[in-house]
Amino acid sequence: MKGLTKGRHVFDLITELSSQAEWTENETRKALQEEGIDPGYLLRSVLPGVKTLDIEVPCEALSTFVKLSKSGYEVRLSGQRAGNLQVDAASNREELIARIAEVLAKASLQELESFLRHVEDSYVSKGKSE
Amino acid sequence: LKNNFSFAKAAKIKTSSASRLWEVGLGGQERDFRTALIHLSPEELDQLRLQVGRYAFSKSRRLRWRTGSTIELPGGETVFSIVSKAFEKLISGERGWNPAEQPSLQRHLESVVDSLLSHLVESADNKLLAKLPTHEAGLEEAEVREWRRRGSQTPEEILLQKERDELDDIAIGRLEEACSDDPLLRSVVAAMRDGLAKPADIAEVTSHSVKDINNCFKRLDRKCIVVGRLMRLEYGIGGQL
Numbered sequence: 139m140k141g142l143t144k145g146r147h148v149f150d151l152i153t154e155l156s157s158q159a160e161w162t163e164n165e166t167r168k169a170l171q172e173e174g175i176d177p178g179y180l181l182r183s184v185l186p187g188v189k190t191l192d193i194e195v196p197c198e199a200l201s202t203f204v205k206l207s208k209s210g211y212e213v214r215l216s217g218q219r220a221g222n223l224q225v226d227a228a229s230n231r232e233e234l235i236a237r238i239a240e241v242l243a244k245a246s247l248q249e250l251e252s253f254l255r256h257v258e259d260s261y262v263s264k265g266k267s268e
Numbered sequence: 269l270k271n272n273f274s275f276a277k278a279a280k281i282k283t284s285s286a287s288r289l290w291e292v293g294l295g296g297q298e299r300d301f302r303t304a305l306i307h308l309s310p311e312e313l314d315q316l317r318l319q320v321g322r323y324a325f326s327k328s329r330r331l332r333w334r335t336g337s338t339i340e341l342p343g344g345e346t347v348f349s350i351v352s353k354a355f356e357k358l359i360s361g362e363r364g365w366n367p368a369e370q371p372s373l374q375r376h377l378e379s380v381v382d383s384l385l386s387h388l389v390e391s392a393d394n395k396l397l398a399k400l401p402t403h404e405a406g407l408e409e410a411e412v413r414e415w416r417r418r419g420s421q422t423p424e425e426i427l428l429q430k431e432r433d434e435l436d437d438i439a440i441g442r443l444e445e446a447c448s449d450d451p452l453l454r455s456v457v458a459a460m461r462d463g464l465a466k467p468a469d470i471a472e473v474t475s476h477s478v479k480d481i482n483n484c485f486k487r488l489d490r491k492c493i494v495v496g497r498l499m500r501l502e503y504g505i506g507g508q509l
Contacts, residue, residue, distance in 0.1 A: 143463050149436060174339075
């Protein structure tokens with residue numbers, strides 16, 4: 139074994155150089171699955187705390203943030219057009235609907251698609267969790 | 269929630285379809301790490317989380333964990349929580365990103381993961397052994413000097429390192445076996461054992477392109493998953509591969 143690089147350095151090198159290589163999403167998912175990790179679970183597990191951090195969207199486009207809670211939906215719309223809104227759907231449903239309608243009326247098709255995708259995701263999740 | 273951190277894609281922001289989007293378009297001073305994240309589409313943000321997650325699992329495999337698991341870590345942490353913390357530290361600004369120093373947001377997040385794992389592996393909760401004997405307990409002065417000469421390592425730690433080195437050498441044998449059906453992978457492992465550490469150098473001695481060699485590293489990382497599993501079965505070690 140004399141003269142050869144130690145095994146641990148070889149493994150360290152593999153870890154380092156493999157991380158520098160460009161991975162496609164498919165390769166990444168496969169590698170995680172081989173590791174015994176469900177990529178979907180990873181995506182659901184990582185960042186749950188981030189939603190509590192208030193991050194402003196410094197652009198004109200509509201951004202939505204939909205959170206499910208026991209009392210209903212909390213919808214936060216931000217961006218220059220929408221201003222900021224935070225409504226508990228269970229306590230003030232009319233206001234929520236009115237404000238969403240107001241914002242959506244000004245939105246582009248692309249913005250509407252983003253919004254609907256977001257809401258759909260939340261509904262799908264809610265259905266599964268219940 | 270299916271996706272707790274899904275910013276709706278801003279319609280007027282041009283995004284790149286390149287998988288390394290987070291490495292481009294960040295030159296403007298007004299674009300800090302938060303806006304960089306916001307500029308990512310949900311799909312691109314998913315990819316970033318998957319990449320950093322894969323990296324964290326790969327790194328965790330190389331470390332020695334008291335828990336005997338490469339996922340469930342000491343201190344009540346998991347690899348998932350470590351990756352999550354890395355993103356939270358980025359967004360809270362605790363580990364803010366400076367693109368001038370590190371152009372890749374992914375690499376920056378990976379360095380935060382490194383730091384978190386490193387702290388955890390050194391934490392008291394990851395110690396396998398009880399308190400060391402002291403000088404007063406009868407240790408010879410020469411032995412104490414020998415400890416000090418070796419830096420911060422204790423005799424137990426030196427013994428453990430020796431054991432780890434032996435296991436790593438056995439694992440290299442397993443890796444070579446796992447690569448037996450792939451001559452290029454075997455050549456790459458052989459080149460690394462000969463001391464080559466740069467893809468360009470390995471590409472030269474194996475007469476392949478750097479791209480081929482980078483692909484080899486991805487395949488080798490996945491082979492390491494299999495070897496790690498074998499080593500855990502044979503030797504009951506948690507982590508280290």
